[in-house]
Every structure is written in C-alpha cells, then in structure tokens.
Amino acid sequence: MSNYRNDDQLLAEMFKALGNPHRLLLFHRLTTCCQPGTRCDLDAAMRFSVGQLGEGLEIAPSTLSHHLKALHQAGLIEMERQGKQVMCWIEPAVLSRLSGYFAGNEEIPIER
Amino acid sequence: MSNYRNDDQLLAEMFKALGNPHRLLLFHRLTTCCQPGTRCDLDAAMRFSVGQLGEGLEIAPSTLSHHLKALHQAGLIEMERQGKQVMCWIEPAVLSRLSGYFAGNEEIPIER
C-alpha cells in the first residue's frame, strides 16, 4: 500500500488496538488514577500491574496477557517486570501524539 | 460487559473503524484540505464525494462503500446524497471529542 505515510500505519495499529472494548478499558485504566475524570501526574500512581489491570474484567489471565501484549506492540503502553509482577504504564508522549492527531497537529512525531 | 460506560462502547467502535489502514486514510483525507498539515475551516473544502475519497486507493467500489459505511456507522463521518454523488464530511465535534479523550477531558459528550 503505497498511499500511506509510515506514520499512518503506526496510527492505524494504535487505533486497531484501542478498537477492542477490553483493550480500550485497560488503556483507559492506565490514563486515569483515583478519582474518575481526574488525571494526576505522579508517575507511580499511573502504574498498574497486569493483575491489577485485569481486576473486575471477566477474562482469563491468558486473554488479559494477550491484550496487554497487543497494546504494547502497538506502542500504546510500556511494560516492565518488577519482581513477580509486570508493571504497565503509558508514556505521556503517546497521549499527546494521539490527541494531536485529532486536533490537527501532526508534526509531533511518535517516539518509541 | 458491565464494566463499560456507554461512552466507551462508542469510543471503541470509533477506534475499531479507524484501525483499518484504508479507513484511516479515508478519514484522514476528510480532515485535511489542500496543503498537507493544514486544516481549513471552510466546510465546502472539507467535503469529498465517495468517488473522490477513493481516488488512488486500489480497492473495488464495493469495498470503498463498505469502509465508508463503517466509518459512518461508527459516528465518525456524515454522508449525504447530492445529485448523483454522495458527499462525506466530518463534524468538528467528533474531532474535538476524540482529541479530548486523549487530552484528558472526557466531560465533552459525543453528539450524534
């Protein structure tokens, strides 16, 4: 497909990942902390383990893992093992890149 | 799935629609007019017919129609027949809703 800028391919993969309700909820949990509708900037508060993210979602651990891997491979979330757990978070640049896409500033590159 | 707010379902459908490279390109064409990276506010300039949108994309008319219908059903684009052609455009509120989602203002409701 020669009509696409590299960027659009990346973006399409991000939207595809967010296009599943389970994955969108997981992503959403990583963007909000404590109070609903609030966003705090303390990095620690925005990190959740795989297990925490899956709480209340009625899906098998293997399915949860699969979805988080998809979000990670799309460049939407970061994952890092910390002891027995794997912690997940979103880089703020990802949010501004996506917000910017719809707001019309597409100069901002995705950083990986 | 009881964990989802109504809104998240709508949003997931929007992202799912944008998750296909062909559809993202179609959507993207509707957000940009004339100069790349520019966004003009003249409504007329932001309207394209189904045929115009498909130009250069190597997909069958039936596939094009299918994709535009998906974008429309997800609430991303508007469609209206004007003579022989069907014109497509994006309501600015959709762009601000999506931009706002990633920027952290989720109070703004989707208007349909």
Add this chain to the structure above:
DNA sequence: TCTATATTTCGAAACATGTCGAACTATAGA
C-alpha cells in the same frame, strides 16, 4: 530446593473482517 504467585506461550475453536465481482438502485441528462 521447593512452593506459591504472577504472567506468558501455545494450540484450538468460534466468530468477525476485508475483499471481490455481480447484480442492484438512484440520479441527471440526452
């Protein structure tokens, strides 16, 4: 070293999506 906890990988089944061509509908103009 053994065990419990946390997460991932694998394989399989059910279901959804992207694509096409053929046939259809809608409109404008000769």
Add this chain to the structure above:
DNA sequence: TCTATAGTTCGACATGTTTCGAAATATAGA
C-alpha cells in the same frame, strides 16, 4: 424513456481476531 455515471447491497471466500485451558516460565520467599 434510455443511457451513463455514482454508489450500494449481496454472497462467497480467505484471512484475522478473540477467547479459553493447559502447560511453561519467572520470581520471591520459606
């Protein structure tokens, strides 16, 4: 009314996605 243009609907096929359970891996602590 006939024809050409613009899009849509339908049915079929190939491919991709979601989900699970079972088995595997990683880590911390007894």
